[in-house]
Amino acid sequence: MMKAARIQTPRRPVKKPSNNLKDPVGVYCRVRPLTTEDTECCVEHISNTTIQLHPPDGIKVNRNGEFKEMQCSFKEVFGAFTTQKELFNVVARPLVEDLIHGKNGLLFTYGVTGSGKTHTMTGSPGDGGLLPRCLDMIFCSIGPFQAKRYVFKPDDKNAMEVQGDVDALLERQKRDAQISIIPKILSSRHRMDPEFADMITVPEHCKAEGVDEDSVYSLFVSYIEIYNNYLYDLLEEMPPDPIKPKPPQSKILREDSNHNMYVAGCTEVEVKSTEEAFEVFWKGQKKRRIANTTLNRESSRSHSVFIIKLAQAPLDADGDNVLQAKDQTIVSQLSLVDLAGSERTNRTKAEGSRLREAGNINQSLMTLRTCIEVLRENQMYGTNKMVPYRDSKLTHLFKNYFDGEGKVRMIVCINPNADDYEETLLVMRFAEMTQEVEVARPVDKPICGLTPGRRYRNQAFKEELTRKLELRGGPINGEDPSIAEALLQGFVPLPSVEITDANDEQTLPHLIECLEQRNKIRHLATEEMKKTVNTIRGMLHDWDSKFTAKENYIQDQQEKLLEKNRFINGQKTETERLEKKIKTLEYKIEILQKTANIYEEDKRTLQQELDERDQKLHREQSDKRRLEQRMQGVMTDTKMKWEKECERRVQAKQLEMQNKLWVKDEKLKQLKAIVSEARTERPEKPERPPREKEKKVHVRSASPPSVPFPGNTVASLPISQHCPVSGPQLHRRSNSCSTISVASCISEWEQKTPEWNKNGSALPKNKHSLLETPQVRGFNFRERRQGVNKLGGCKIDGCRREVGVDQDGPRRNAPPVRLLHRRSRSAGGERWVDHKPVGSVETDTVLQPHIPNAITVAVPNEKALAKCDKYILTHQELASDGEIETKLIKGEVYKTRGGGQAVQFTDIEKLKQEPPTSTRKRRSSQSAPPQQEETTESEWTDVETRCSVAVEMRAGSNLGPGYQHHAQPKRRKP
Ligand code: ADP
Ligand code: MG
Numbered sequence: 014m015m016k017a018a019r020i021q022t023p024r025r026p027v028k029k030p031s032n033n034l035k036d037p038v039g040v041y042c043r044v045r046p047l048t049t050e051d052t053e054c055c056v057e058h059i060s061n062t063t064i065q066l067h068p069p070d071g072i073k074v075n076r077n078g079e080f081k082e083m084q085c086s087f088k089e090v091f092g093a094f095t096t097q098k099e100l101f102n103v104v105a106r107p108l109v110e111d112l113i114h115g116k117n118g119l120l121f122t123y124g125v126t127g128s129g130k131t132h133t134m135t136g137s138p139g140d141g142g143l144l145p146r147c148l149d150m151i152f153c154s155i156g157p158f159q160a161k162r163y164v165f166k167p168d169d170k171n172a173m174e175v176q177g178d179v180d181a182l183l184e185r186q187k188r189d190a191q192i193s194i195i196p197k198i199l200s201s202r203h204r205m206d207p208e209f210a211d212m213i214t215v216p217e218h219c220k221a222e223g224v225d226e227d228s229v230y231s232l233f234v235s236y237i238e239i240y241n242n243y244l245y246d247l248l249e250e251m252p253p254d255p256i257k258p259k260p261p262q263s264k265i266l267r268e269d270s271n272h273n274m275y276v277a278g279c280t281e282v283e284v285k286s287t288e289e290a291f292e293v294f295w296k297g298q299k300k301r302r303i304a305n306t307t308l309n310r311e312s313s314r315s316h317s318v319f320i321i322k323l324a325q326a327p328l329d330a331d332g333d334n335v336l337q338a339k340d341q342t343i344v345s346q347l348s349l350v351d352l353a354g355s356e357r358t359n360r361t362k363a364e365g366s367r368l369r370e371a372g373n374i375n376q377s378l379m380t381l382r383t384c385i386e387v388l389r390e391n392q393m394y395g396t397n398k399m400v401p402y403r404d405s406k407l408t409h410l411f412k413n414y415f416d417g418e419g420k421v422r423m424i425v426c427i428n429p430n431a432d433d434y435e436e437t438l439l440v441m442r443f444a445e446m447t448q449e450v451e452v453a454r455p456v457d458k459p460i461c462g463l464t465p466g467r468r469y470r471n472q473a474f475k476e477e478l479t480r481k482l483e484l485r486g487g488p489i490n491g492e493d494p495s496i497a498e499a500l501l502q503g504f505v506p507l508p509s510v511e512i513t514d515a516n517d518e519q520t521l522p523h524l525i526e527c528l529e530q531r532n533k534i535r536h537l538a539t540e541e542m543k544k545t546v547n548t549i550r551g552m553l554h555d556w557d558s559k560f561t562a563k564e565n566y567i568q569d570q571q572e573k574l575l576e577k578n579r580f581i582n583g584q585k586t587e588t589e590r591l592e593k594k595i596k597t598l599e600y601k602i603e604i605l606q607k608t609a610n611i612y613e614e615d616k617r618t619l620q621q622e623l624d625e626r627d628q629k630l631h632r633e634q635s636d637k638r639r640l641e642q643r644m645q646g647v648m649t650d651t652k653m654k655w656e657k658e659c660e661r662r663v664q665a666k667q668l669e670m671q672n673k674l675w676v677k678d679e680k681l682k683q684l685k686a687i688v689s690e691a692r693t694e695r696p697e698k699p700e701r702p703p704r705e706k707e708k709k710v711h712v713r714s715a716s717p718p719s720v721p722f723p724g725n726t727v728a729s730l731p732i733s734q735h736c737p738v739s740g741p742q743l744h745r746r747s748n749s750c751s752t753i754s755v756a757s758c759i760s761e762w763e764q765k766t767p768e769w770n771k772n773g774s775a776l777p778k779n780k781h782s783l784l785e786t787p788q789v790r791g792f793n794f795r796e797r798r799q800g801v802n803k804l805g806g807c808k809i810d811g812c813r814r815e816v817g818v819d820q821d822g823p824r825r826n827a828p829p830v831r832l833l834h835r836r837s838r839s840a841g842g843e844r845w846v847d848h849k850p851v852g853s854v855e856t857d858t859v860l861q862p863h864i865p866n867a868i869t870v871a872v873p874n875e876k877a878l879a880k881c882d883k884y885i886l887t888h889q890e891l892a893s894d895g896e897i898e899t900k901l902i903k904g905e906v907y908k909t910r911g912g913g914q915a916v917q918f919t920d921i922e923k924l925k926q927e928p929p930t931s932t933r934k935r936r937s938s939q940s941a942p943p944q945q946e947e948t949t950e951s952e953w954t955d956v957e958t959r960c961s962v963a964v965e966m967r968a969g970s971n972l973g974p975g976y977q978h979h980a981q982p983k984r985r986k987p
Contacts (some may be wrong), residue, residue, distance in 0.1 A: 035451035039088050039422040040444050041104050044429055045129035046093035053431035062086050066438060069431035085441040087425065087448070097136060098217070101146045104422055106219065108347055109150045112323050113221040115343040116455035117419035119350065119411055123443070124426030125436040126313040126354030133424055134351040135298075141212040144319055144349050148290045149213065151232060151323065154221040158468075160229035162283060163188070164335055165324040165342075167233060171267070171275035173324045173344050175337045213291045225325070227467045229335050233281040233322040234290050236297035237264070238304075239406050240315035242377060245304070247297030247317075248280040261304055266409055273413045281322060294319060313354045316377065316407055322346045332467030348411065353378065355443075356436045377405035382443055384408045388415055388450045418453040474556070478549075507531075647895050653852065654891065844881040846906065848873050853887055856899050858924055862887070878914035882906050892925065899924040 042064060044056055057065040066083040091100055108118035120143065122130035136142030163184035166174045176184065236247040243263040251259060267277040284290035297319075305312050325343040329336045355378055380401060387400045402412035414421050425444045427437055508523050845867035864885060868877045878884070886902040901922040907915045 034454040036420065036454050038447050038450050038452060039104070039420075040425060040448045041089050041091065041100075041422065042085075042087040042425045042427060042444070043091045043095065043100065043129060043133055044093055044427045045132070047429055054429045055431040055434045055437065056427055056429035058090060058092050059084065060090070062088065062090055064090055064427070066434065066441060069434050083438060083441060085445055087444065093429075097133075097140055097142055097146065100133065100424075101143050102219075104424060105143045105147050106150065108420055108422065109147050109154075110221045111420055111455065112321065112345050112347045113151065113154050113224055114457065115323075115325060115345045116457075117345055117414065118347045119414045119419060119421045120347070120424070121350035121352055121422075122424045122426055123352050123355060124440055125356045125428060125433050128354075128426035128428040128433070128437075130351050130354075130424075130426045133426055134349060135294075136212045139211050141214070144294065145213040145287065145291050147321065147347065147349065148232075148284075149287045150219050150221065151321065152285075152287050152290075153218045154224050155230035155232070155323075158224065158226060158228060158230050159285060160231045160324075160326070160335060162231075162285065164229065165231040165233075165283065165326070167281045167322075169278065171269035171271075171273060172339070173342050174339070175326050175335050175342055177337065178334060213287055225327070226469070227332065227463065227465055228325045228327045231283055231324045232285075232290065233283050233324065234293055235276070235279050235281045235320045235322070236294060237276055237279060237318040237320065237410075238301055238315050239318065239377065239410075240310060242406050244276050244406050244410075246276065246279045247300050248282055248293060250280070260308070261300075266406060272417065274410050276410070290321075316353050317351045318410070319349045319351075320346055321349070327463055328467050328471070330463055330467065332469075332471030336463075348414075350411075352407075355440055377407040380405035380408045382446075384415070385443070385447050385450055389446055392451055393449065415450070415452060418455045420455060421452045423447055478552075644895070647891065647897075650854065650897065651891055657852075843883050844868070845883040845885055846870060846873055846877050846881045848884065848886040850887070853889055854897060856897070856924060856926070858899075858926055860924065862901055862922075862924065875914055878906050878916070884916045892927075894927060896925060896927050 044058065044064065047054055053069050055067050055069055057067060059065050063084055063086045066085070068082065089103060091103075105120060108120055111118050122134050124130050132140075132142065134142050135144055161178070161181055163181040164176055164178075166176055166184070168174050234248075238245045238247050244266065245261045246264050249261070264276045264279055266274050268274055282293045284293055301312070301315070301317065304310065305315075323345050325345075326335045326338075327341055328334065383404070384400050384402055387398045390396055391398055391400070400412075400415070402408045402415075413419070423444070425440055427433075427440065508520070508527055510520065510524055512520050843866070845864045847864050847867040847869040849869060849871060851871045862885075867885075868881060870877050873884070882905060884904040884906050886904075888900045888902055889897055890900070892898040901924065902918055903920040903922065904916040904918040907917060909915045
């Protein structure tokens with residue numbers, strides 16, 4: 014028989030899954046609770062996913078420790094206290110959801126006998142298992158969208174046909190007639206076996222999401238038993254034969270056009286509720302039990318396969334009828350498999366034929382293991398070994414789940430009893446292996462191209478139509494039972510058709526007449542109906558066109574709306590862009606404002622600075638003007654001074670020249686005289702050989718003196734001038750002195766001045782020369798010999814010849830005279846000669862010289878000097894710093910022996926203005942010798958200064974013994 018099956022279903026190229034996504038077989042573990050008789054537990058629950066097997070003590074002893082501890086992991090482990098509901102939610106629910114969405118699924122329980130496979134799959138009384146729960150969930154989900162019975166009609170090629178409403182109705186009537194013959198197997202719930210009735214009482218119903226409302230659904234169930242590698246249809250109806258009951262006929266496997274395997278000729282019962290489905294199942298279950306009893310089979314040796322097939326077809330465009338298109342019909346199936354016990358044959362003491370059966374059962378599970386192994390190998394190592402699906406009906410039936418696509422889940426049931434240890438170990442190894450096999454994930458079925466929401470639209474339309482027809486008055490719908498009734502009421506009642514007499518000629522003609530009348534009415538009604546149908550069709554078309562127009566309008570409006578939306582979006586984007594721009598510009602403005610403020614601030618600062626500089630400039634300009642004015646004043650002064658100087662020098666030169674001229678004249682005269690004397694009185698004067706010089710002096714004294722030197726020239730005068738003697742004495746002395754030129758006197762004095770300075774200390778030895786004491790300086794005024802100095806106001810002779818006088822003194826035996834008389838102060842206070850030369854500038858100093866009781870003169874004269882005993886000269890000069898320095902040169906007036914006046918300088922007071930920042934004073938420190946100071950202070954002077962500025966001496970100066978300024982003797986004309 015097996016061979017035959019192989020021949021009948023030759024291998025075909027396997028249809029490859031349409032996607033590459035694969036999921037491993039989901040392997041879950043359920044550990045049942047220990048029974049009261051069980052003593053030892055060999056299973057330890059380690060975690061949610063792992064359990065551990067402990068070998069019982071006895072086994073260790075017997076097998077020499079061959080068995081070890083073993084851990085095994087699953088997708089999830091459910092313990093003894095797991096409820097059916099919990100298990101369902103995790104394991105079966107996703108499969109049901111897949112089924113409703115047109116995807117296939119396979120769920121099987123695996124384990125040794127008594128481990129709880131049936132408890133898990135079917136459930137126990139009062140505690141429904143996965144099967145009733147799956148059915149409940151399916152009906153809860155598709156309930157309102159179920160097709161009328163017989164709309165879907167399974168063909169014998171594992172496909173589903175969709176029938177029209179009329180055909181379905183006819184089918185229904187046919188089946189109903191059959192039911193009247195065969196006692197109803199589908200009964201209401203109250204007739205259900207109370208043993209399992211509460212197994213389908215599910216307290217909480219659950220529902221799948223995403224059920225297509227525009228489709229109709231129908232559920233078909235089939236129940237197959239695989240025993241000894243034979244397939245039996247547990248739902249097959251066979252008329253009971255009380256005489257000789259037929260043994261159940263085995264079924265064969267076929268492959269449909271989609272390469273799915275199916276049991277050919279298997280009963281598929283369309284069920285409309287959970288109760289109905291479960292009743293069908295229970296019927297099969299009962300049949301199975303009976304068969305097992307009658308054929309002396311052990312139920313644990315068979316595999317039971319409960320197939321739930323869900324057919325789904327979309328409603329047509331009107332949403333009124335089911336679309337009769339095979340390609341639009343989706344059929345998905347969920348197979349719930351309660352496998353036979355996985356234990357080995359020796360476990361149950363089977364004998365004879367039963368042993369063979371057990372071997373076969375075992376064989377199918379062995380094949381399952383082999384298939385899983387090969388699949389795993391092929392997937393893991395990329396090999397292409399042939400999977401021996403065909404070696405057993407079980408594997409062959411589910412081949413497509415592993416080769417094609419679908420979701421496969423296995424619940425490994427474990428009895429923790431130590432007696433089952435060895436078998437449990439094998440179960441666990443199989444479970445481990447199965448987890449490594451991957452199955453292609455089922456893809457979503459394409460949705461038909463019809464608009465969604467057809468069903469409710471059609472319903473709404475129907476309601477509206479009914480309402481309108483009612484308003485028009487008259488039922489029209491042929492299908493409506495009320496209309497049919499109305500029609501039937503219009504028929505003439507049938508007369509009695511009972512023929513009592515063979516000659517009865519009235520009954521039949523009457524019946525014929527009646528039937529004819531009825532036929533006429535029927536024709537009329539049909540006509541009427543046709544008309545109505547046409548009217549309705551027209552209305553429908555009308556409605557349809559209106560609806561299309563409306564739809565078009567709506568689409569149009571929607572397009573417009575979209576357009577508007579796009580426009581609005583565009584505007585929004587533009588607005589956002591502009592807002593951003595505004596923000597950027599605002600920011601820029603802010604920055605510019607700040608910059609402007611900074612510039613404004615800068616401008617203010619610069620303006621302020623400018624103003625300050627302007628003011629400074631003004632100040633500087635005014636300072637400059639003032640300085641200019643001062644400089645101009647100074648320049649004018651200097652210019653005047655130099656003009657005077659030049660004039661003075663010219664005069665000096667003139668004088669010198671005149672002197673030379675005079676000397677020559679004198680010489681000439683003397684020569685003349687000598688010549689004339691020699692001629693007249695040469696022998697009369699032999700006493701003393703006249704010395705040339707004396708002669709000259711004499712001659713000179715006889716002749717008018719040369720023009721006196723200008724005051725600013727330190728002129729050398731004849732010795733007689735230095736001697737405070739009277740005029741005749743001078744003359745006499747002059748005679749005794751050799752005649753010398755004024756110029757030579759000056760040069761001599763200049764050369765000797767340093768010596769005087771040096772030898773000043775030695776000079777006082779000469780007691781005759783009172784004049785030459787360092788303290789005494791001055792000049793003599795003599796009658797008839799007045800010198801006018803424009804600046805100094807006096808003629809100053811620095812005369813070294815005095816030394817010569819003193820030296821000559823003893824030689825000439827002149828008596829020592831007191832050179833200077835001091836005027837008696839008791840005579841009545843001090844009187845001053847205030848000598849202010851012409852051109853003196855008024856100083857604007859705060860300190861002003863105030864001399865009481867003074868005779869102010871521009872040029873000192875003898876008359877004034879005679880009256881006073883003090884002399885003061887206001888001398889001004891330009892200091893090197895450009896300031897005018899006023900010196901008050903003080904002196905005392907003495908009467909000379911010759912009756913003239915002599916001034917001895919005693920003191921100098923300085924009056925000077927200078928800027929406070931000047932450092933000049935500091936530079937001329939006290940330690941510096943006055944001589945040096947003088948030199949530094951007025952470089953430009955030197956000889957000229959010494960000549961032009963009278964004589965400047967300070968008290969205590971070691972410049973030398975005082976210079977006597979003699980009043981310039983009036984030039985006597987020769
Ligand atoms: P199997 O089908 O594997 O041979 P069964 O489902 O028939 O095993 O279980 C044997 C016994 O154990 C039954 O009486 C069942 O009620 C009980 N049983 C099994 N699993 C459980 C469980 N998880 N909880 C309670 N009782 C269980
Ligand atoms: Mg069982």
